[in-house]
Amino acid sequence: MREYFKKLYTSKATDFYKEVEVNLKNKQKMFIVTSNPETFTYGEKLANFNQLLLDEKTTLLPDGIGIVKAARMLGFDVKERITGIDLATKLLEICNENKYKLCLLGAKEEVLQSLIKVINCKYPNINLGTCLNGYTDNKDAFFNKISKEDIDVCLVALGIPAQEELIYKHLDQFKKGIFVGVGGSFDVLSGTKKRAPKIVQKLNIEWLYRIIKEPKRIKRFYNNNVKFIFKVKKNKNL
Numbered sequence: 001m002r003e004y005f006k007k008l009y010t011s012k013a014t015d016f017y018k019e020v021e022v023n024l025k026n027k028q029k030m031f032i033v034t035s036n037p038e039t040f041t042y043g044e045k046l047a048n049f050n051q052l053l054l055d056e057k058t059t060l061l062p063d064g065i066g067i068v069k070a071a072r073m074l075g076f077d078v079k080e081r082i083t084g085i086d087l088a089t090k091l092l093e094i095c096n097e098n099k100y101k102l103c104l105l106g107a108k109e110e111v112l113q114s115l116i117k118v119i120n121c122k123y124p125n126i127n128l129g130t131c132l133n134g135y136t137d138n139k140d141a142f143f144n145k146i147s148k149e150d151i152d153v154c155l156v157a158l159g160i161p162a163q164e165e166l167i168y169k170h171l172d173q174f175k176k177g178i179f180v181g182v183g184g185s186f187d188v189l190s191g192t193k194k195r196a197p198k199i200v201q202k203l204n205i206e207w208l209y210r211i212i213k214e215p216k217r218i219k220r221f222y223n224n225n226v227k228f229i230f231k232v233k234k235n236k237n238l
């Protein structure tokens with residue numbers, strides 16, 4: 001587990017966004033995993049997930065407050081959370097400013113269509129490539145198709161671990177491009193679901209807001225976050 005923490009990005013979000021912009025300009029490839037305690041737990045359980053987290057091509061961002069707190073307990077100087085939704089929003093802005101090509105995979109068809117409308121309206125300079133909802137059987141075909149589209153950014157919103165596993169499976173087909181698993185971000189960006197108010201985000205209790213909105217998340221939260229923090233607390237030599 002410590003290996004994952006060692007790889008965590010520790011600087012500020014603004015620094016990371018600058019790095020992404022530079023990599024886009026230089027046509028570098030990036031695979032970004034926005035990490036929550038669940039992410040690291042999957043890494044410990046699944047060999048393939050462990051491999052993708054530790055791959056040198058993979059960047060691990062501290063998305064959840066659970067990861068930030070645990071990292072600090074272990075002595076890593078993580079400055080702040082960098083969430084999937086904030087990164088996705090930033091990438092839309094960067095794509096709009098530079099007329100980059102963006103592809104989308106994930107979420108329900110109606111959510112995806114709403115997001116496409118939002119993009120066309122709010123980010124009109126984005127060059128939108130192939131977009132596919134997340135409930136189609138042949139998701140591999142999506143990657144085979146976009147590998148011929150000279151894409152700049154690919155956002156995949158299927159939830160963990162499917163989104164990361166799928167990106168990793170196809171990563172070698174691409175010479176450039178920023179690939180990110182963004183969880184439930186399409187639901188928020190499309191306007192289908194509301195993100196927690198700013199004050200809730202600032203207080204780092206967005207997880208509580210999501211549980212109140214969707215009580216079925218509580219079991220997932222307990223299993224991944226509460227147990228995780230206790231594990232780190234008990235065993236600082238992880």
Ligand code: UDP
Pocket residue numbers: 106107108133134135157158159160182183184185186187
């Ligand atoms: N999803 C999908 N296909 C599936 C299962 C899930 O496209 O087979 C989408 C789902 O519609 C949602 C996202 O994946 O938009 C996962 O959202 P969730 O809030 O669970 O992710 P989190 O942000 O908690 O990781």
